[in-house]
Amino acid sequence: MAAERLVVIGGDAAGMSAASQARRFKGPEELEIVAFERGDFASYSACGIPYWVGGDVERRDDLVARTPQEHRERAIDLRMRTEVLEIDTDRRRVRARDLDSGSETWTGFDKLVIATGARPVRPPLPGIDAPGVHGVQTLGDGQALIETLTRTSGGGRAVVVGAGYIGVEMAEALLKRGYEVTVLHRDEQPMATLDPDMGRLVHEAMDGLGITTVGAAAVTKILTGDDGRVRAVATDGAEYPADVVVLGIGVRPETALAEAAGLPLGPHGGLLTDLSMRVRGHEDIWAGGDCVEVLDLITGTTRHIALGTHANKHGQIIGANVGGDYGTFPGVVGTAVSKVCDREIARTGLREKDARAAGLQYVSATIESTGTAGYLPGARLMTVKMLAERRTGRLLGVQIVGGEGAAKRVDIAAVALTARMTVEQMTALDLGYAPPFSPVWDPVLVAARKATAAVRRAGW
Incomplete structure (x- = not known):
């Protein structure tokens, strides 16, 4: 019996995670894998580019997780500098152009993964394409x-x-x-x-x-x-x-190919999938990464979030499903972290305007605390803002800005959001404590206490 063919469009996080995971489940005799990447690099960390530009990362190749040759050694036919121009869903094939030779070929598929990523917003301003x-x-x-x-x-x-x-x-x-x-x-x-x-x-x-x-x-x-x-x-x-x-x-989903093929797009321009990351209405087509919309677990709507964490998870789930196993991606709460010099920045869940747009009534609480015991030398301040639903007390969102140790505290809130905890339930969380790591009351718990009081004043 001839091997099935999996075609992957996009050679970065979601696409190559899907290809690699599918290969773990099925060998070359069962599943042929052909992947197309129009760029010069595959499987790299785009999130690391600012740190490479700034000199924190010394070499470009330090950002590459796996080279094209390493993928090929795993029996994945990765074709670099090859751009897919058309998806023919009726005849189950894709048309691709070799960017160096200009030649075009059709490649048939039994299963297809679309991982075309996102494109940066580049407004049509005079001079926008100037050198520099x-x-x-x-x-x-x-x-x-x-x-x-x-x-x-x-x-x-x-x-x-x-x-x-x-x-x-x-x-x-x-x-x-x-x-x-x-x-x-x-x-x-x-x-x-x-x-x-x-x-x-x-x-x-x-x-x-x-x-x-x-x-x-x-x-x-x-x-x-x-x-x-x-x-x-x-x-x-x-x-x-x-x-x-x-x-x-910012960026927008790169879905021109999918749209031309008649695949379903959401309100933000991203591909719509079911929980298994299968494109809605198409049994053998999956999509993942920055080109899809995902379910917001708080509001129940779809949103577009371009993050490598999601893309890699999507790829793992797609690869498992293609390979005959099973996996789902339930959705997100919108967690993200960053920094500017020594000031850490984090958010998860809803902002005030997000809550209003979703029709949610809310209370907010903002506190200032230190990331370690205040009596230790070098204790750094952080500000924590917490939103809770007005009548139920359900946590809706958290934002944190502060010194070292501030950003990753948002993970506490991300777990609480996923578990649909109330802010009062959060006050009882058994978090780790020692003076070098936290005050007796962690800043997130202090904010939860203040938010609980606000909910009660609002008539809980």
Whole structure:
């Protein structure tokens, strides 16, 4: 009996995790695996690019988890620099082009995995494609940026457009390379993934580093010099000189192929799947990673979250299902962490505006505490904000900004959200304690106590 063929579109986290996991269940005599990747690298950490640019990671290859050759040694036919142009679901085949030779071929499939990732938002502004303007989505993007920075070595002026996770991380990386850094963003405060009162703490941290942060600043054009290279970024009210510009505006699901093939998309443009990551309505097509929408366990709606943690989990589940085993991905609560210098930033669950949009009434509580016993030298402050449903006391979200040890405390809240705990139930959690690690009352529990009191005052 001939082996089935699995075709994978996308050679990074979700795609190659799916291929590798499927191979663990079925050998080459049972399952042929062909994977297409249009870029120059496979199985790498895009999240590590800011730290490579900033010099914390020494070599590009340190970010590569598994090379194409290592995949091939595991009987996965990984075809690099090969872009899939069309999915024919009726005839169960894909059309791909070799980017070096230009030749095109059709490849049939019995099972298909779509892991096309996300594309960076690149608004159609005048000058947006000028030399010196960079995105940071792929290792190739990071390499191009480093080459620009090397050309202007010794420092210069850098403008970062966008103040989300990637924008804040890139601002710090550029600062480490000796650049004078300005961050432009549309919102009231940086880190719009936080409520404005918590974003203000990030703003203060960036100011303390010497990063200029300009809010309510919509970019209108990129200005270029006589040599065609970027020289400034213009907003409605000002111009900001720049030797290099980094775009950190966010990403959208890369689903043009899927849409053209008639596959179902959600309100955020991502592919819709069932719990097994199978594309809805298509028995032998799966999708995972940044190109899909996932279930929000708090609101019951779908959302798009581009994170490598989810992509790897999706790939493991898809590979198991393709290989004859069983797995599901139940959903997310929206946990994310970052940092700017020594200020750690974390969130999970809903912001205030998310709760309002979902029709939830809520109370909030904000506390300030230290990450260790306050009497120890070097105890660092952190601010914890907690949202709870008004009548039930169910935890809805947590945001944390503070010194060392702040960010990973959000994991306590992520577990509590997944378990649908109330804030009162959280106050009884048996968390670890010793003076070097926490006060007697951990900051998360202090916030839970204050939120419990707020729920009671609201009429629980």
